[in-house]
Amino acid sequence: MSALTGGWKRSAAAPKCDGCVCGNHARGRWLVRSLAAAVAGAMLAIACLVALPSSAWAADDNLVNPQQRPDSSFIYDTEISALNSADTYYDGQTVQVVGEAVGDIINVEIDGSYRWVNLSSEEQGVVYSVAVHMTDNAADRIDTLGGYSTVGTTLQVRGTFHLVCPDHDGVTDIHADVVSVVDPGTQHPDEFSWEGFIPGAIAVAIGFVLMFVFYRLRERQR
Amino acid sequence: MWQRFTLDDVRTIGHYLGVLILFLAASMAVPFVVALAFQEWKPATHYLLAIGISLILGSGLRLLRVAPARLSRRQALAVTGFAWIVLAFIAAIPLYMSGHFNRFVDALFEGVSGLTTTGASLVVDLDHMSMADNTWRFMMILLGGLGLIVVALALGLFGKRSGASLYSSEGRSDHLVPNVVQTTQFIAKFALLFILAATVILTVVLTFAGIEPVRAAFHSVCLSISAFMTGGFTPMAQSVLYYHSFPLEFILMLLMLAGSISFTLHAELRKGRIGAFFRDIEVRTLVIWLAVATCVMAASLSVSLSFNDLPTMLRRGVFMVISSFSTTGFQNITTNQLAGVFSSGAFIALAVCMAVGGSAGSTTGGLKLLRMGIMAKSIVSTIKEAVAPDSARVAVTYYRLGRRRVTPDIVKEAMTVFVLYVSTYTIGALVGIAHGYDAMQAIFESVAMASNGGIVSGLVAPDMPITLELFYIFEMWAGRLEFVTLLAILVEVVVSIVPRRLRHRTQAQGVRR
Numbered sequence: 001m002s003a004l005t006g007g008w009k010r011s012a013a014a015p016k017c018d019g020c021v022c023g024n025h026a027r028g029r030w031l032v033r034s035l036a037a038a039v040a041g042a043m044l045a046i047a048c049l050v051a052l053p054s055s056a057w058a059a060d061d062n063l064v065n066p067q068q069r070p071d072s073s074f075i076y077d078t079e080i081s082a083l084n085s086a087d088t089y090y091d092g093q094t095v096q097v098v099g100e101a102v103g104d105i106i107n108v109e110i111d112g113s114y115r116w117v118n119l120s121s122e123e124q125g126v127v128y129s130v131a132v133h134m135t136d137n138a139a140d141r142i143d144t145l146g147g148y149s150t151v152g153t154t155l156q157v158r159g160t161f162h163l164v165c166p167d168h169d170g171v172t173d174i175h176a177d178v179v180s181v182v183d184p185g186t187q188h189p190d191e192f193s194w195e196g197f198i199p200g201a202i203a204v205a206i207g208f209v210l211m212f213v214f215y216r217l218r219e220r221q222r
Numbered sequence: 223m224w225q226r227f228t229l230d231d232v233r234t235i236g237h238y239l240g241v242l243i244l245f246l247a248a249s250m251a252v253p254f255v256v257a258l259a260f261q262e263w264k265p266a267t268h269y270l271l272a273i274g275i276s277l278i279l280g281s282g283l284r285l286l287r288v289a290p291a292r293l294s295r296r297q298a299l300a301v302t303g304f305a306w307i308v309l310a311f312i313a314a315i316p317l318y319m320s321g322h323f324n325r326f327v328d329a330l331f332e333g334v335s336g337l338t339t340t341g342a343s344l345v346v347d348l349d350h351m352s353m354a355d356n357t358w359r360f361m362m363i364l365l366g367g368l369g370l371i372v373v374a375l376a377l378g379l380f381g382k383r384s385g386a387s388l389y390s391s392e393g394r395s396d397h398l399v400p401n402v403v404q405t406t407q408f409i410a411k412f413a414l415l416f417i418l419a420a421t422v423i424l425t426v427v428l429t430f431a432g433i434e435p436v437r438a439a440f441h442s443v444c445l446s447i448s449a450f451m452t453g454g455f456t457p458m459a460q461s462v463l464y465y466h467s468f469p470l471e472f473i474l475m476l477l478m479l480a481g482s483i484s485f486t487l488h489a490e491l492r493k494g495r496i497g498a499f500f501r502d503i504e505v506r507t508l509v510i511w512l513a514v515a516t517c518v519m520a521a522s523l524s525v526s527l528s529f530n531d532l533p534t535m536l537r538r539g540v541f542m543v544i545s546s547f548s549t550t551g552f553q554n555i556t557t558n559q560l561a562g563v564f565s566s567g568a569f570i571a572l573a574v575c576m577a578v579g580g581s582a583g584s585t586t587g588g589l590k591l592l593r594m595g596i597m598a599k600s601i602v603s604t605i606k607e608a609v610a611p612d613s614a615r616v617a618v619t620y621y622r623l624g625r626r627r628v629t630p631d632i633v634k635e636a637m638t639v640f641v642l643y644v645s646t647y648t649i650g651a652l653v654g655i656a657h658g659y660d661a662m663q664a665i666f667e668s669v670a671m672a673s674n675g676g677i678v679s680g681l682v683a684p685d686m687p688i689t690l691e692l693f694y695i696f697e698m699w700a701g702r703l704e705f706v707t708l709l710a711i712l713v714e715v716v717v718s719i720v721p722r723r724l725r726h727r728t729q730a731q732g733v734r735r
């Protein structure tokens with residue numbers, strides 16, 4: 001167990017956990033318990049507070065995979081960047097990622113009740129993305145898709161990672177079991193201002209003057 | 223004797239480069255209008271400023287020589303050669319302003335990659351890029367794919383007389399009809415028809431896939447241009463993989479195949495000469511070569527741990543073979559799968575496909591099937607000569623718009639270009655290795671650059687070393703010009719800079735052109 005915990009990584013955007021089945025609680029509980037053994041007292045009180053809402057988890061409407069294999073019960077809270085350079089070690093593991101839904105929601109061929117959603121996240125100036133296979137109900141929770149002047153809904157997805165998916169002709173994907181919204185999307189359209197066009201207008205004007213000079217000179221040479 | 227550029231040459235070359243820059247300024251109107259239409263005000267200001275800068279530069283250069291004489295062959299070579307880098311530089315200005323590039327050289331790389339239809343991209347966060355900037359990326363593919371000079375000639379920018387020498391210096395020198403301007407107009411019309419038809423079909427496919435119609439249409443135009451021009455840019459960061467659509471991949475494969483067949487042959491087909499089409503040396507080489515490449519790929523994948531079941535192998539393997547042999551650069555597997563999961567045999571097979579390329583006189587890069595075919599014929603001829611009795615005269619022929627003899631001149635040209643390509647691939651690989659990268663990936667990436675293939679295995683990334691990036695820019699440029707034009711101008715530039723006295727000595731030693 002302790003060897004495994006070395007693999008835990010704190011996700012960049014720690015999601016709000018009330019009411020979702022996100023696995024952070026399982027980790028939080030374990031962490032707090034071990035810390036409590038060392039510090040006890042005041043820390044124990046916090047542990048109780050964190051553990052309290054746990055009874056409410058099961059009531060959530062999130063899709064839970066009933067056939068979840070016992071050996072995949074260890075969830076790897078990981079970054080999308082890690083999946084972008086994943087080797088076979090990650091293949092078939094249950095992973096949990098947080099990312100922004102970008103682009104479009106694309107219908108899955110043949111199976112009409114599923115959708116492809118592209119999750120992306122930025123790390124050190126590089127943007128990584130991964131394809132997530134989810135139900136149409138889960139995809140409905142996306143209120144905004146990322147694009148120019150929009151930031152898409154930030155989702156937390158827990159599911160099975162496939163390096164070369166046998167069900168989808170070998171794509172790298174995550175089959176989502178649990179999809180929860182961490183942050184709604186935002187829109188920030190460009191504001192129109194005449195001032196922005198001034199440098200361009202001046203440059204174009206100078207350009208046309210030069211062009212005019214050229215044609216005048218050429219006429220004179222004839 | 224090597225000739226140096228005179229001041230008069232420089233002024234004339236500057237004038238014509240100015241004309242081309244003005245042409246680029248005009249084509250920037252397209253992304254500008256797109257920006258206004260979709261209320262992307264920031265990109266709109268960028269494109270207006272870029273148009274202004276190019277107008278100033280273009281008009282300024284034109285003033286160097288107000289009434290230029292007809293272009294000489296040397297001057298035409300220089301105009302063509304420099305056009306790619308100068309225009310890429312101008313094209314990079316609005317790209318850099320978009321904020322999607324970490325440094326200006328990255329934007330320049332994107333410009334060269336687009337204009338040479340390589341298709342490797344250094345955009346950061348492509349999925350959040352504006353429609354306007356994306357439009358500009360695909361405009362570059364369209365202009366570069368048709369041939370900058372071809373487009374300019376078709377529009378009559380150079381007047382009637384300078385045309386012929388310019389056209390033949392661009393590398394793809396098949397003459398379809400005697401008149402150069404007519405030839406170029408035929409190519410442009412033909413390509414646009416193809417792209418239009420594909421756009422309509424793809425829009426339907428993408429709408430069914432759940433993308434809203436306006437976006438679907440936009441993506442379809444971009445993908446059609448990119449596929450037929452064998453460019454390789456895609457509007458989304460996940461390349462073709464993004465769409466998860468087999469019908470889309472199938473149509474793109476057809477487009478890439480069509481784009482990798484010479485325009486001359488398209489003209490033959492249109493005239494109904496099907497026999498001439500199938501007897502053509504390149505079509506035959508293509509069929510044999512594709513069969514061999516696919517078999518090697520399949521054999522290599524079937525013994526690997528993944529990608530070994532038939533549907534997966536067909537969908538991923540065949541698409542990647544076509545994308546690489548046509549030097550397009552679309553990917554329907556991730557870069558991680560390509561570099562890490564694909565068997566090394568399949569990896570190398572793709573590199574070889576890119577290295578060879580498609581048909582001469584098409585938009586593909588690489589060595590070209592025609593040269594491979596001619597070299598194969600030359601080998602046959604050598605063997606025939608060896609086994610024939612002394613009295614017999616051996617003649618080996620090939621078919622290209624009529625039966626032609628394999629002459630030593632043709633073989634020499636093919637061999638020279640072959641050697642130049644292979645040495646560039648090798649030197650580029652060594653440069654990659656010297657930067658500390660994995661050898662296999664370094665070879666792959668170097669081939670992808672010089673062949674204008676554009677499938678990348680991970681070295682081309684926004685944080686790559688700048689020296690490697692500059693070398694890759696050079697490789698794309700050299701590969702697009704098929705070396706001869708580029709080497710000719712490089713020699714002339716060097717000769718023009720080296721002091722006269724030194725040159726006299728070399729001339730005295732009898733160095734002759």
Ligand SMILES: [Zn+2]
Binds near residue numbers: 165
């Ligand atoms: Zn799958």
